Each structure stands twice: as C-alpha cells, then as structure tokens.
Amino acid sequence: MNIGDVADRSGLPPKTIRYYEDIGLVRPARSGNGYRAFSENDLHKLAFLGRARALGFSIEDCRRLLGLYEDSGRESAQVKAVAEEHLAEIDAKIAQLQAMRDTLAHLVRTCHGDARPDCPILSDLAGDPA
Amino acid sequence: MNIGDVADRSGLPPKTIRYYEDIGLVRPARSGNGYRAFSENDLHKLAFLGRARALGFSIEDCRRLLGLYEDSGRESAQVKAVAEEHLAEIDAKIAQLQAMRDTLAHLVRTCHGDARPDCPILSDLAGDPA
DNA sequence: ATAAGGGTTCCAGTCACTGGAAGCTCAAGA
DNA sequence: TCTTGAGCTTCCAGTGACTGGAACCCTTAT
Known part of the structure; x- marks a missing residue:
C-alpha cells in the first residue's frame, strides 16, 4: 500500500x-x-x-x-494507569475551561453590545473594582 | 519600574x-x-x-x-463580538473534551486493571468490534 | 512527448511562551 | 576599593503535533 x-x-x-x-x-x-x-x-x-x-x-x-x-x-493495570492519568488531565482542563466560560458568559451577559463605549468586559479586564 | x-x-x-x-x-x-x-x-x-x-x-x-x-x-458591540466568538470556541472545546472524557471514563471503568493482559481500552483503540 | 496525479525530501511556520548562555549594571558588604 | 550576587540585557533553541510549500522524482494515460 x-x-x-x-x-x-x-x-x-x-x-x-x-x-x-x-x-x-x-x-x-x-x-x-x-x-x-x-x-x-x-x-x-x-x-x-x-x-x-x-x-x-x-x-x-x-x-x-x-x-x-x-x-x-x-498487565492491564499499566494501560489503565495511562488512561486514568489522562482522564485526570482532561478533567482538569474541563474544569479550567468551565471556570473561564462562567466568567466570560457573565461578562457577555452584562455588556450592552451597542454603539456606546462603556463596557463591563473591558472594565473587568482593566481591573476596575466591580 | x-x-x-x-x-x-x-x-x-x-x-x-x-x-x-x-x-x-x-x-x-x-x-x-x-x-x-x-x-x-x-x-x-x-x-x-x-x-x-x-x-x-x-x-x-x-x-x-x-x-x-x-x-x-x-462601541461596546465590538468588544462583545470578540468575547462572544471566544465564548463559542470555549464551548466547542468543552464539548469536545467532554466527549473524550465520557468515552475514556467508560473504558477505564470496564478495564480490570490487574496483572492480566486483556484490556478493553486497548481493544477499543485497536478497533476490535465491541 | 507530455501532462496529471501520485510519491519523495527538506525547510519554515504555527502558538505562546520557556530555558539557557554570555555578558552588562547596580547596590551592598569586607 | 574590590568583590559578590542579584538583576538586567540580547540572542538562540526548544516545546507539541502537525501543516504548508518548494523542488524534484515516478507512474500511467493520452
């Protein structure tokens, strides 16, 4: 082939x-x-x-x-160990992304998204006290 | 500074x-x-x-x-657009990881994880008919 | 003879840093 | 004054897992 x-x-x-x-x-x-x-x-x-x-x-x-x-x-235990370690990494990554998602979704919800310049997303990134 | x-x-x-x-x-x-x-x-x-x-x-x-x-x-709409696009990407990534996670968790559950060589994780990766 | 559609190698680029080497500057202590 | 150590500088190379592109070779059909 x-x-x-x-x-x-x-x-x-x-x-x-x-x-x-x-x-x-x-x-x-x-x-x-x-x-x-x-x-x-x-x-x-x-x-x-x-x-x-x-x-x-x-x-x-x-x-x-x-x-x-x-x-x-x-030994199947060796395979399982590799898989479990990877599973833990995936879980950690999902948790991290989920945390980002929650914060970001909240910010997006509170932004007007119109022609005016004021924007809570930028305020948050700028570190303005909420 | x-x-x-x-x-x-x-x-x-x-x-x-x-x-x-x-x-x-x-x-x-x-x-x-x-x-x-x-x-x-x-x-x-x-x-x-x-x-x-x-x-x-x-x-x-x-x-x-x-x-x-x-x-x-x-315009705050410009900021919101960037954020929304990124949010969509995060959602897609979470979904992809979640799918991996589900498959992998299932495989890990079905593996004995002992001293014997037979392992459903490897069988799955090898494409053996379930 | 030629053209199209395979195959080959090698180099560079992706993304967002990170490590390391070689060398310069500065502040403090003997 | 000399030295030591920390901190600063630049530049080069490596990370992971490919991917794009150039230049060139092989095979088959027209």
Whole structure:
C-alpha cells in the first residue's frame, strides 16, 4: 500500500503519517522506487494511533499504549494507569475551561453590545473594582 | 519600574513581558543603562493582558481588546463580538473534551486493571468490534 | 512527448511562551 | 576599593503535533 491508500483507510493525512514515521511510531518498508510500502499491520497501527489521538492522548502516551498493545506480557493495570492519568488531565482542563466560560458568559451577559463605549468586559479586564 | 517590579505587580514572568514587548503589545521606555523603564500605564496594560490571557483570549484577541480599551470611540458591540466568538470556541472545546472524557471514563471503568493482559481500552483503540 | 496525479525530501511556520548562555549594571558588604 | 550576587540585557533553541510549500522524482494515460 502507498501512503495515499493508508491515508484514506486510516483517516490520517499523509503528512501526519510521514511525521509518525519520523518520530518512530511506524516503520513502513520501502519499495524499489523509494515509496513507502505499508503492510496491513502498519495500517492497523496507524488506525490505533488515530483513535488514541482522537481521545486526546499525547504522542508519548500513544507510544506507550502502542508498546503495551504489542507486548503480550503487559498487565492491564499499566494501560489503565495511562488512561486514568489522562482522564485526570482532561478533567482538569474541563474544569479550567468551565471556570473561564462562567466568567466570560457573565461578562457577555452584562455588556450592552451597542454603539456606546462603556463596557463591563473591558472594565473587568482593566481591573476596575466591580 | 524595572522589569522585576512589573513582573511582581502584574503576576507575569519577566520572560513573558519581554515577549509582549517583542510582539508590540507594550512599548516601555528605556533608561540610560539600557534597562526597560515601565510606567504605571505599562503596568496597567500588562495586568490587562494577564487577565485577558487568563480568560483564554488569544494574543491577537488581546491585541484587539487592548486597542478597543484605548480607543474612547469604541462601541461596546465590538468588544462583545470578540468575547462572544471566544465564548463559542470555549464551548466547542468543552464539548469536545467532554466527549473524550465520557468515552475514556467508560473504558477505564470496564478495564480490570490487574496483572492480566486483556484490556478493553486497548481493544477499543485497536478497533476490535465491541 | 507530455501532462496529471501520485510519491519523495527538506525547510519554515504555527502558538505562546520557556530555558539557557554570555555578558552588562547596580547596590551592598569586607 | 574590590568583590559578590542579584538583576538586567540580547540572542538562540526548544516545546507539541502537525501543516504548508518548494523542488524534484515516478507512474500511467493520452
């Protein structure tokens, strides 16, 4: 399979697939003409990576997960630990965004949004005492 | 004021303040010795930037907001538009993270997390039919 | 013969900093 | 007066995970 085929079948852009090879996540063979020659296993790995990335795992987490996936001697506790840590990070990020959202939504509600210059959003950013 | 003072009073690291000067967000004067000499107004602007960044506004949004803040002829509708657009982006990001979170939490719940190798997290990432 | 549509490499840019090196200035103490 | 240490300066490189673009090669069809 050429890179375009695996791109179509994995849903990853060719650029991303080349990048994953650069950083050693996949190691496709090469044809005589210099083209990458992907096996079904390569495709499978790339699809795995695509799903892991879609769940927000970092590249380094993906590398670990792929390593565990290919290690028949793994313990599921290792996988779960990676996932739980990531889950905690997601929860922290959601909490942070939610706090921003609440503040911002309040400010937007109190702003007239008309032709006059006075604006509680700017007042808040300027640190004016409410 | 030297950069250390404004750093303390604005809560921004010196590195960040220099960076903000680099990209033209503040333009402190210079003392004879080459040190940056910040005015109260510079400090005020930096604090403004710190609060805007804390609400997740991009640097370019911050530039716009600061411009509006200093433009007495602004219309509050302009400010509100910037804020509403950013709010929509935050909402989209929260929704995306929440979706990840739900999937991931489910997978974590179903994983034994013991010494055995079989793991529904890996099975899901591998695309195994549930 | 040529043109289109693959593929290849390499370099630069994104965003908002952050770390580190090398060197200058200033205030205080011995 | 000398020295020490803290604080300031600039510049360069790295972060994460790609993405865009240039320049060039390979294959297939017309």
